[in-house]
Amino acid sequence: xxxxxxxxxxxxxxxxxxxxxxxxxxxxxxxxxxxxxxxxxxxxxxxxxxxxxxxxxxxxxxxxxxxxxxxxxxxxxxxxxxxxxxxxxxxxxxxxxxxxxxxxxxxxxxxxxxxxxxxxxxxxxxxxxxxxxxxxxxxxxxxxxxxxx
Numbered sequence: 566x567x568x569x570x571x572x573x574x575x576x577x578x579x580x581x582x583x584x585x586x587x588x589x590x591x592x593x594x595x596x597x598x599x600x601x602x603x604x605x606x607x608x609x610x611x612x613x614x615x616x617x618x619x620x621x622x623x624x625x626x627x628x629x630x631x632x633x634x635x636x637x638x639x640x641x642x643x644x645x646x647x648x649x650x651x652x653x654x655x656x657x658x659x660x661x662x663x664x665x666x667x668x669x670x671x672x673x674x675x676x677x678x679x680x681x682x683x684x685x686x687x688x689x690x691x692x693x694x695x696x697x698x699x700x701x702x703x704x705x706x707x708x709x710x711x712x713x714x
Contacts, residue, residue: 627702655672659671659683672684680707
């Protein structure tokens with residue numbers, strides 16, 4: 566009685582596995598296309614990470630522009646009533662100071678107990694595939710009336 570590991574069954578009769586075995590062995594040793602598969606596996610998360618980093622940086626830049634514009638407009642409303650005398654002038658000043666081409670409708674100017682307050686609310690569309698995502702960035706600044714800064 567002979568037992569062979571290559572796929573021949575007991576008694577010398579070939580099994581169904583012996584016909585598949587050379588193909589499986591060749592398939593396991595074949596390296597064609599391995600680089601393409603490896604690039605596909607590594608490049609996908611790498612690109613997602615890179616695009617996420619870019620989106621995060623863009624959100625931080627817009628948030629910084631909102632904070633700066635609101636602070637400048639609140640300061641202008643308190644110190645320069647010729648340029649920033651009315652609410653529409655204050656919001657126009659804030660939009661012009663941003664550097665991000667915000668519309669004047671993003672900003673609101675009020676006069677609560679803290680002095681002159683400028684608030685901003687900007688809905689930011691995120692460039693993420695397979696969905697329509699957005700976040701709302703907000704900023705607020707209040708400057709006491711009549712104080713130099």
